[in-house]
Amino acid sequence: MVRRARLRIAVTTGAIITLLVMVVGGVASTVMTRAQDEQVRRELRYGAARADLSSPPGCTWLYAPGVTPLGNAPAGFPVRADVDRVRRTHDAVERTVRRDGTVYLVRTQVRADGGVVQAVFDMRFQLADRTHLWYALGVAEVVGLVAAVGTGVVLGQLSVAPLAEALGRQRRFVTDASHELRTPITQVYTRVQVLSRQAAAQDMPAPHRDGLALLTGAVGRLGEVLDDLLLSASLTAGPARRAEQRPVDLVALARSVVAEESDRTRDGRLTVAVEGPPYPLYVEGVESALRRAVGELLSNAVRHTPAGGRIEVSLVRARGTVGLTVTDTGPGFEPAAAERLFERFHHGGAGGRYGLGLALLREVVTHHGGTVAATGRPGHGARFTIRLPEYAPPPAADAARRPVRTGCGR
Numbered sequence: 001m002v003r004r005a006r007l008r009i010a011v012t013t014g015a016i017i018t019l020l021v022m023v024v025g026g027v028a029s030t031v032m033t034r035a036q037d038e039q040v041r042r043e044l045r046y047g048a049a050r051a052d053l054s055s056p057p058g059c060t061w062l063y064a065p066g067v068t069p070l071g072n073a074p075a076g077f078p079v080r081a082d083v084d085r086v087r088r089t090h091d092a093v094e095r096t097v098r099r100d101g102t103v104y105l106v107r108t109q110v111r112a113d114g115g116v117v118q119a120v121f122d123m124r125f126q127l128a129d130r131t132h133l134w135y136a137l138g139v140a141e142v143v144g145l146v147a148a149v150g151t152g153v154v155l156g157q158l159s160v161a162p163l164a165e166a167l168g169r170q171r172r173f174v175t176d177a178s179h180e181l182r183t184p185i186t187q188v189y190t191r192v193q194v195l196s197r198q199a200a201a202q203d204m205p206a207p208h209r210d211g212l213a214l215l216t217g218a219v220g221r222l223g224e225v226l227d228d229l230l231l232s233a234s235l236t237a238g239p240a241r242r243a244e245q246r247p248v249d250l251v252a253l254a255r256s257v258v259a260e261e262s263d264r265t266r267d268g269r270l271t272v273a274v275e276g277p278p279y280p281l282y283v284e285g286v287e288s289a290l291r292r293a294v295g296e297l298l299s300n301a302v303r304h305t306p307a308g309g310r311i312e313v314s315l316v317r318a319r320g321t322v323g324l325t326v327t328d329t330g331p332g333f334e335p336a337a338a339e340r341l342f343e344r345f346h347h348g349g350a351g352g353r354y355g356l357g358l359a360l361l362r363e364v365v366t367h368h369g370g371t372v373a374a375t376g377r378p379g380h381g382a383r384f385t386i387r388l389p390e391y392a393p394p395p396a397a398d399a400a401r402r403p404v405r406t407g408c409g410r
Contacts, residue, residue, distance in 0.1 A: 010152030017148035018141065025137035032133060036126045040105055041094075048092075048107045048119035059125065063118040074100060078118040082108040086116050103127060182226055189219045247391050248287045249280040250294075250322050254313050257294045261302060269307045272298075276315035281322045284391040285368040293364040297326040297384050300358065304330035304382065317390060321370075325385045332376040341374055361386075 047060045056062045061069060063078035082093045085108075092109035102124040111117050196212040251274075258265075258272055265272050283290070301311045309329040316323045333341070342362045358374075365372045369389050376382035 006153070006157060009155055010149060013152035013155055014145060014148035017144050017151070021137075021141050021144040025134075025140070029130070029133055029137070033130060036129070040121055040123060040126065044094075044105055044107045044119050044121045047121070048109050048117050049111060051119075053117070056119070059122045061120045061122075063120070064115055074104065074120065074122065077104075077106070077120050079106055079108070082106065083116055083118055086110060182223070185219065185223050185226060189216070189223055192216045192219055245284055245286055247282045248285055248290055250283055250290070250324060250388070251276050251279075251281050251315050253287070253291055254294055254315060254324060257291060257298055258313060260295070261298055264302055265311070268302060268305070270302065270305055271310045272313065273310070274313045274315075277317070281315055281317055282391040283322050283368070283370075283388040285388070289364045290368070293361045293386065294324065296358065296361045297324075297386070300384070301326050301328035301330070301382070304328060306330065320390050321387045322390050323385060323387045325383060327381060327383045329381045332378045332380050332382050333374075334378060335376070338374045338376070342372070 043057055043060065047057050047062060051057055051060070051062060053062050053064055053067045056070075061073045061077065063069060063083075069077075076097075076099055079095070079097070082095065085091075086093055090110050092107065094105070094107045097104045097106055102122060105121045105123060106118065107121075108116065108118040192212060192215050196209070196216050199209045199212050254274055254276070258274055261272070298311070298313065305311055305328045311329075312325075312327045314325045314327070316325075342358045362372050365386055365388065370387050372384065372386050374382065374384050
């Protein structure tokens with residue numbers, strides 16, 4: 001998030017400075033072009049109406065009957081069609097002629113003495129000035145862009161530094177607090193489990209046993225939230241976990257997660273099936289984090305699927321990605337609520353829990369360069385799909401291929 005904020009500030013600053021340079025350049029070019037055009041036309045009209053035919057102004061040539069053009073006069077003039085037209089209509093004619101790599105402005109008119117004169121102005125110097133201006137603007141644009149990038153980087157660092165420091169402190173606090181709380185909560189959880197078993201063995205009253213069971217579940221969920229916080233903090237650290245990344249067979253991982261949940265699915269009389277290709281599908285990442293993500297999807301499906309329902313876990317390869325989809329026959333959800341399911345501490349409805357849950361799932365998948373999406377309809381179950389970039393496995397890994405269809409029945 002901090003890197004994105006810095007990049008956004010740098011890009012915005014660069015874009016603003018670049019736009020300003022372009023606007024200033026455009027205004028300067030427009031003003032100069034109009035000024036040159038007005039000056040050239042004034043000189044051309046003066047030359048055609050009053051200038052000495054034998055000594056025209058600079059960059060101008062005058063053509064009239066009985067007058068010999070200067071030796072440096074451009075070829076192809078006068079324009080006979082304009083001369084004939086002016087003789088017929090007595091109306092002045094102006095045109096632009098492109099010839100010999102330059103531009104000539106030509107004006108043909110009748111003078112006060114009745115003679116037809118054609119004035120030709122060579123605009124090569126004006127065009128050269130405009131080219132030089134655009135070249136200078138281009139250099140200024142490059143310099144401005146470099147300065148804008150440097151300024152944006154500096155501003156980004158100065159602006160985001162407090163945010164980065166605050167996030168770092170928050171991450172360290174969460175990590176430290178989670179670590180400090182994990183040991184006592186584990187001890188409490190173990191003690192509550194022992195008390196619950198003792199209560200059952202000693203045939204204590206049902207309210208006592210039920211209360212201990214509820215306490216055991218609550219402490220267990222608190223431990224899960226702490227694990228989520230620790231994983232979220234470690235993911236936020238980013239580069240610190242790069243050393244843990246390695247190729248992970250998502251097919252084998254899914255089978256392992258399903259096997260770990262076999263007791264819960266059996267107790268809930270659920271059928272769980274894993275379907276995929278008869279060979280590994282590798283992604284690169286942190287195996288423990290990916291296991292937690294897949295486990296969250298399966299646990300979410302188990303919580304929301306009624307007794308006798310079915311859960312399907314399918315894996316496919318498509319366009320350089322590996323897709324893992326978990327489909328259940330639970331109550332589903334409103335399509336408009338799909339995005340809210342991934343919000344932190346969102347309550348997933350009946351049977352759901354407050355916590356990081358699916359929000360952590362999205363965080364894990366995003367840090368692995370993937371995406372996660374949820375679809376569903378009330379009464380028609382839910383479907384959650386993870387897509388991760390495929391990792392090309394080493395050749396030796398192709399030999400380790402196992403069947404991937406697994407079923408856990410009632």
